[in-house]
Amino acid sequence: MGAASRLSSHRWLTIPGTIYTTLVRSVPDLVLMLLLYYSVQNWVNLLTDALGQPQIEIDPFLAGVSVLGFIYGAYFTETLRGAVRAVPRGQLEAAAAFGLGPWQIFWRILFPQMMRFALPGISNNWQVILKATALVSIIGLPEVIYAAQAAIKGSNWPGGAHVLFYLSAVALLYLGLTTLSNFLFAYLEKRFAAGFEQLAR
């Protein structure tokens, strides 16, 4: 999913890009998710009806992933845009002066340097996406909350504590994931900051 959002964040043709990031970021992700999921399904149905074909169900997993990718692509675009602008222009000009091609400049010069500026933002976005995946149970994807709700339906403890128990288990799972990714990003940030002085924390 990270890859999907990254791919969708790569086209920045200025005006459509600005409209995309501004609109997507000013509307809650849940609203967008429902809007895209239900309207695209609706349009597909209209299309297949018009062509006299049988209806196609959109696979909820594919829908969830692409909708999350579409929404968070906007956030990633903004993060990466800021990071690209933070790399000194002189670096790029020097690279061009040495005769490197555009792809070489991107992979060897721009990318390693911009990642240092982008990582804090990326890690933030990643944490938000991780938590946003909790929402896809609302459009009917069988993720952890969905599983917990199924487990809740299947059991009945005296005192009614089973609901709290299963939901807390879900919360713990997310807590573990966010903590784990925190460590991972701390490591990556250290790697990409190699050669730079560490700021005092």
Next chain:
Amino acid sequence: MIDLIKQYWQPFLWGSPNHISGLAMTLWLTVVSCVLGFALSLPLSVARVAGPPLIRWLVRAFTFVFRGTPLYVQLLIIYSGIYRLELVRNTAGINAFFKDALNCTLLAFTINTCAYVTELLAGAIKATPRGELEAARSIGFAGLNLYRRIVLPSALRRALPAYSNEVILTLHATSLASAVTVPDILKVARDADADYYLPFVAFGIAAILYASLTMIFITLFRKAEQKWLQHLPAST
């Protein structure tokens, strides 16, 4: 489409006097949880920075848990997890509180935004220039007075841009309330969609409403920043 708008424009905006819904409900959720969350986070952030070690650790644990788990899960825990406990059901006062979905969402949103704002303010307090503190101490400020007169006014100003972000995130988070039957903008949109089966129109109206709210909030905060951050060198 015209029928949908005709039938639902009022629920989308404010509902009826004894059953507020839509825009009014979303605003109400946002304002209440932001105000309460901010009021709670102010003492917590000071405790997070300057309290005794045990309290500092407790506040850290609180923000860690509530920032590390999805708000939706927190909402479900409060709305259905706690409410299903017989202990809660058999205690009249608590039962009455948790029975109302609106109370549960307000509680969840307040705690959640409180955790985020606590960390944000703690960061701003820690970033207070040493010189300011030393100057204040040298002319006799100490303890609460130091915080009330020197540290907080300057830290709160510095936290304003990040806080405006948090308020907008809270506004967006209120759309979750629709999942537990609170009639906010998104809930009205879902009802409208269920009635007419026009998802693009129904959710599109909701998206426009949310986007305009966001724009209004951004403008207001920009005004506030211009007013209170005049003394700081322009950044970004």
